[in-house]
């Protein structure tokens with residue numbers, strides 16, 4: 001790999017490759033991945049916007065503490081060279097902010113998808129999207145650190161995801177231990193009182209109840225007992241699952257019950 005477009009970067013105090021856009025830098029990373037691995041040590045792994053050069057560099061530094069200390073060094077250097085402090089980016093039309101807004105937009109979308117999956121009790125899928133979100137949050141953090149962006153939306157979205165993540169964790173805990181007594185649940189979910197949280201908890205409670213009814217149904221001995229259990233199950237399907245994404249939950253319950261309904265009719 002012989003890069004042609006090298007520019008002397010004031011921030012890094014050495015020549016660096018410079019790309020006009022993030023996608024160009026990312027493409028370069030992607031297509032030269034194999035060559036990077038051959039050279040093993042210090043292979044570039046991410047792109048970042050350089051406020052000094054007004055474009056994108058690639059870097060092998062990816063851990064947040066290393067980025068912070070690299071930025072501190074760069075800021076200090078610029079301060080020594082120009083005698084002035086490095087200013088924070090506050091131009092909302094700048095490339096730095098556009099990139100931040102893009103990441104922020106992705107996170108908002110992911111957040112609403114995760115919320116829907118949680119009300120539908122699809123915790124595995126929600127957990128996978130949660131991991132993806134964490135990667136994006138870290139990318140956003142690396143970006144804002146690299147560019148000197150200070151925007152309160154970043155801290156807010158981190159908080160929103162942290163709350164949702166702890167809620168998801170508790171729901172999974174409850175699902176795995178469905179016999180947790182009501183008083184313990186009250187304490188477990190004491191920080192999750194809003195309408196959305198209550199709806200999601202109620203859906204899980206009804207799912208657990210539904211599975212209990214199915215289990216009773218499989219052991220029931222009289223036709224009248226079965227009939228009563230089927231009525232209970234049908235009422236849960238009708239009114240027990242609320243919120244976006246619950247149609248799958250209802251389908252799942254209907255399919256389970258239909259097995260038993262046939263059995264009871266025979």
Ligand SMILES: [Zn+2]
Nearest residue numbers: 009050052053
């Ligand atoms: Zn630079």
